[in-house]
Amino acid sequence: MKAHLRAQQAIVRMLFDPEFAARVRREPETALPELPSTLRAQLAAIDPRALKMDRLLRQRTLRTLFDELKASTTLFLARTKKLSSLDDFFRSRAFHDAIATARPLALAYADFLGDAVSPIERALVEARRMKWPPADGRVHRAPGVVPIATTAGALAALQEAEQYLFEVGLMPAVALCDDAPPLALDARAQDPTPLWLVTVPHESSHTLVTIDEPTHRLLASLPAAHTRALQPLIDDEIAVQT
């Protein structure tokens, strides 16, 4: 990659992550080893106040990410109880690696959310970004088809989080109230019963279809369509297990 494009990547990281920007100013050689010394010095000289010009950059980006991972973010915040914990995303390895490797931010954000992420929302994030692979004579899963191995409890947790968001969304000002309704996951969210689903493209969206385990294993064994900006998820050594 050309130096000017690497410099743009570094600027993006500085805009989102003030701690990284401070490190660039403090120790540019170690913070930006990939840049030539002239560009490194110029980035280190950027006035930190100028990086604050777009003061809603992170909130706007989180809002976009939240759109795709609503329930997962809700489950994450139910644990951390701190809105600022979402800002940690922009300090995370997942974020900085995504910028460096041109990985979709939504997938990096899903990784950041860790085990709070709903496997169903995570699969939908992937499904929306798939495209046809080059023809290579093999059978691939079609774009938008992602098999999911999860539990009935995970599906229930997703539905309960969505219901919570719906109710809070009726009057968002409840966030200011001490007696605002909490997110309470009931026993259904703990149900360990295995559940196999698959995302299926439908018009301009995706729907979820319940499948059985053998079908899941078959789909999971097939090479996937490309995920945009990711390494192709194709494995030449795949063997179908029955």
Add this chain to the structure above:
Amino acid sequence: MTTALAQLPRLGVGISAEPGSAAAGIDALAFVQDHPGLVHFVEYGADLARGLDDHVRRWAAAGRATTYHFLDLNLEDPGDADDDWLRDTAEAARAIGAAWLCGDAGLWHFGARDRGHQMLLPPILTRDSADACAESILKIEGALGLRVLPENPPGAFYVGDLHILDYFARVSEASGCGLLLDCAHLAMFQRLRGLPPIAALDGFPLDRVVEIHVAGGAPVDIEGLALVDDAHNPEPLPDTWQIVEAVLPRATSLRAIVYECEKNAPDEVLENFRRLNRMFPS
């Protein structure tokens, strides 16, 4: 074959538009009905994710002139103009009969063209970046047969050794492209470098400027740092007008002036449209 700059049509004074902008701001068709002779074309700014809206389709269907301003291409990265972008952008531009393509030459998205990846950063002002920008323009013009006018972007800071006018002079020299000079963005750059508004214009190929932009900017204070927000409010800064007045007599290839004001109320921008039409009569 792309059209020679001299063969490009003279469009006159136009107004900017974006997806949905007519609903909240100025509907160009209603504006020309109410105020004939002030707006001669629409410059439609879009990314492929949002596409063409009803407003620009109605304008084009009425046989009126347009240009297509991309909001989703990193000109510094020739690989960003991939086959999908080229095909879909050509389709959108042709659907509205765009006279040419234009767009800020910088970073419109980081990483993949994806949700949440949008921003606008100026190019890194180096020779390598300018050469890459020129390569992109040659690639797009060759594939689409439409002229591409790179525009100097706004910024709260600029990185690189070159003056932004020298950067775009190099882009034009290397690619043969015409240029879009945004006078409001240039005013921002000059202030940040502590230069007079018209500094470095003497070395800039003004004879290759096909289009200029005029827009309002809002001075802002970020913890004591004086910056200009590219707010597109009604009133351009005095610096911007000074640049316009210096450029017009020397821009011998000028075909279009866009007043970027679509988010305002019509009566707030009338006087500036009159002023621009006096400066650049159709």
